Amino acid sequence: ExxxxxxxxxxxxxxxxxxxxxxxxxxxxDYMYWYRQDTGHGLRLIHYSYVADSTEKGDIPxxxxxxxxxxxxxxxxxxxxxxxxxxxxxCASSSGVENTLYFGAGTRxxxx
Amino acid sequence: QQQVRQSPQSLTVWEGETAILNCSYEDSxxxxxxxxxQFPGEGPALLISIRSVSDKKEDGRFTIFFNKREKxxxxxxxxxxxxxxxxxFCAAENTNTGKLTFGDGxxxxxxx
Numbered sequence: 001e002x003x004x005x006x007x008x009x010x011x012x013x014x015x016x017x018x019x020x021x022x023x024x025x026x027x028x029x030d031y032m033y034w035y036r037q038d039t040g041h042g043l044r045l046i047h048y049s050y051v052a053d054s055t056e057k058g059d060i061p062x063x064x065x066x067x068x069x070x071x072x073x074x075x076x077x078x079x080x081x082x083x084x085x086x087x088x089x090x091c092a093s094s095s096g097v098e099n100t101l102y103f104g105a106g107t108r109x110x111x112x
Numbered sequence: 113q114q115q116v117r118q119s120p121q122s123l124t125v126w127e128g129e130t131a132i133l134n135c136s137y138e139d140s141x142x143x144x145x146x147x148x149x150q151f152p153g154e155g156p157a158l159l160i161s162i163r164s165v166s167d168k169k170e171d172g173r174f175t176i177f178f179n180k181r182e183k184x185x186x187x188x189x190x191x192x193x194x195x196x197x198x199x200x201f202c203a204a205e206n207t208n209t210g211k212l213t214f215g216d217g218x219x220x221x222x223x224x
Contacts, residue, residue, distance in 0.1 A: 004155075031210060042118075042201055042216035043156070050210055058211065090155050097207040098144045098163065103155030 003027065006091050006104035013111050019078040021107050023091030032074040033092045033101065034058075034066060043090065049074060050096075081111045115139055116204050118215035126223050131189040133218045135202030138183065142204035142213075147176065147187050150199045150217075159200070160187070192222045 003026045013019045025032065031050050035043040045058030047066035055066040063085060065077040078085055088108050092101040119134045135145075146161035162169040162176045162185070169176045173192075178185045189196055202215040 033212070035214070043214040045211060045213065048211065056209075056211075059213065092155070097205065097210045098161075100146070100158045101148075101156075101212065103157065105153075105155055 004091055004093055004102050004104040006107050008107060009105065010108040013081045013109065015081060015083060015111055017081050019081050019109065021076040021089055021109070023074045023104060024072055025093040026072065027093050027102060028071070029093035029095050030071065031094045031096060032068065034074070034076045035090045035092065036060065037088045037090060046076065083111050085109065086111045115213050116202055116215040118202050118218050120218060122219040124221045124223060125192050127192060127194060129192050131192050131220055131222070133187040133200050133220070134184070135186065135215055136184045137204045139204070139206065141206045141208060143207055144205040145176070145178065145185055146203050148201040148203060150201065156201055194222045194224050196220060197222050
């Protein structure tokens, strides 16, 4: 079964601190995505990647960096966390265009 | 700019009724439209999808109707069951970039 694992599952961070969210997939998928979910806003794409060592900006990349060191791993980095970045973050993988996205269980981030 | 719009925001139906969830989009480069289902505390999961060359896609009790000229689609859930209670996201993919854009979702409640 397809598996996307996110860590941590929840995190409390201080304003101005650095936060790293990690994602690991065992699906052998080329595409990986980071989405943010806020109440009333659905899922918004932050960054995505279709090959290791390369990332692309999504719709709301400001304040976030992404890193894809290998096919299996995709990280989201908040260099200076802000209150407005409190949200649930989902990682997903897929084998390519017009293919199913497999989501992780999400990371609930609270910035205080 | 909201590229994928969903309505209504929330919908309540009785068990056995047909639920109709609506979606519209603006970008003509979108040509693949998956619907994802999300239960509380979980990541979204693919429910059903349609390509722009088709006007209808059926899978059991779930049917997508697609109108390319009007840039509209709808998800019909017949014989709704309490277990169908979830948030449903319409999404649209630009298959040139592989970028998937989600709507804000419709929260469906099916009362027994």
